[in-house]
Amino acid sequence: MRELGRRIVAQFVVDRRVLALAFARMADGVGNSFLIIVIPLYVASDVVGGATFGLEEAMIIGIILSLFGFLNSSVQPFTGRLSDRLGRRKPFILVGLGGLAATNVAYVFAESYLSLVVIRGLQGVSVAFIVPASIALVNELATTRDRGGNMGVYNTFRLIGFGAGPVAAGAVVNLGPYELPGGATISGFEAAFYVAAITAAISYAMVTVLISDPDSTEANAGADLSIAVRDRNGPHLLDPIFTLGLASLFMAAAIALFATIQPQVNARLEQGSTWFGIQFAAFIVAQIVLQTPIGRACDRYGRRPFIVGGMLLLIPATLVQGFVSSSETMFLARLIQGIAGAMVFAPSLALAGDLAGEGESGSKLSVLTMAFGFGIAIGPFASGALIGYGFEVPFVFGTVLAAFGSILVYTQIEETLETAAPVPIVGGD
Structure with a gap:
């Protein structure tokens, strides 16, 4: 103990x-x-x-x-x-x-x-x-x-x-x-x-x-603070930090779809606002519990496996929310979505930080934080506009975004951690 x-x-x-x-x-x-x-x-x-x-x-x-x-x-x-x-x-x-x-x-x-x-x-x-x-x-x-x-x-x-x-x-x-x-x-x-x-x-x-x-x-x-869209020095079409920004945008939008359709979720699952609050909180709880251990793990095993794995896990976790029939299943789907988000967020910031040159951290990392913020703002608008076409439609839309993000990170992102040696724990200044 x-x-x-x-x-x-x-x-x-x-x-x-x-x-x-x-x-x-x-x-x-x-x-x-x-x-x-x-x-x-x-x-x-x-x-x-x-x-x-x-x-x-x-x-x-x-x-x-x-x-x-x-x-x-x-x-x-x-x-x-x-x-x-x-x-x-x-x-x-x-x-x-x-x-x-x-x-x-x-x-x-x-x-x-x-x-x-x-x-x-x-x-x-x-x-x-x-x-x-x-x-x-x-x-x-x-x-x-x-x-x-x-x-x-x-x-x-x-x-x-x-x-x-x-x-x-x-x-x-x-x-x-x-x-x-x-x-x-x-x-x-x-x-x-x-x-x-x-x-x-x-x-x-x-x-x-x-x-x-x-x-x-x-x-x-x-330093040079320009934000590249194309990969200037590598073999890929898109700059890796820009790619991570797009993936963060798609992930955040898929996650935020849930926020503004409480009446429809409660009616479909025949549940009250308490259950909705628990389901909404499941994502945040998963993030709180897993952000630090996943961050430590990506220092040991690499950034890319977690980012790719998280984006792939986001696909079924988002899609199933449009077809669930019980409050417990929705809670589980939101929890898995939170796990996916935790797998993507800290490793993405770490990978972008690895790539940022001296004096460029504010410019480069703001691409990810800006994209995530836009995704959180876009998601509720998208679900509000699409829910009228059927309960499953917003979640299918989010699934498409997650799939596209998965393709991007798999094809456009390379590992930045050269070795998988044990990670020293450093304190002090």
Whole structure:
């Protein structure tokens, strides 16, 4: 038992700055995912009003939530490239976290639908400063022999925060109003926004105190930061990082199909919202459990086998969701989909990090994070548009995307890990 505990702890032994950054992202993930639950409730409440521009309430909620993803993904290549040019990561992370904290507080004073749209849009831009710089920093603090493990630890803690936020958000809103010292009271909504702001502030403090840029980052600033589409130096048609971006886009879209068709899923399976929540969470749970061990494994056995295997596993895991007839089977399909995602995500980041030259991490890795973000935004739109043609149609569409992504990574990606020697576990700075 003691040996098992030692092995589990060893999985999370990384550079202390990577661990600090992972905890910081976990904290801001809690606050940011809070809003996924709180904003629809806030829009539906009597607190917000104003012009709707002829749109239904549900459409306004969709615009507010989707705008975050589209702006976040669209701006990431620019912030990633700028951080490469300046040779700095930490200031970009702090700007983004500061923006998140300020906009979370701004929700308290928002009284119109338009103000919510503006605030959520600014939050998308703020997170676009955080993501490429964070991933680039993790990449630069790692080596080829431990990059997958570092990416896995970072993603694990980030997902823990993202998964915990929605669980707590509903309770915080429903238990309000709250009485403060001195007799003042705040509503459940205000409490939720303040919690989100506090988590962003905690992350800001952690990054300020515990994170520093490697000396090599600034020394290598200003490298060639172009993003290639064609494979300039190799035998393949497409650049491997661009290929990984396409695969990430297709994978994310296939996974996100499930998010917006809760009424149809519940009706088909004759289940309640509790079962849907469990099925939705199955993907995140699989990611949390497997990101770090798969990241460590890809440092030992190579990146490509996991990426190809994960994309292939995504095909049946997506297709079966369109034809299942029980809640338990849907849960199992979502769990397998989460396993597939874990097999692809950390090894893809590690492989792209292997290929990125000195001073290029922000630009190159932002291709993957941008593509994944667009996929998460596109998936719900696709399922909403296709579900009217039959319950299975959105999942068949996702299966086609997964199959195309599998072909791409199998034919266009080469292994970057030259040997499969045992992976040293390195701590400290």
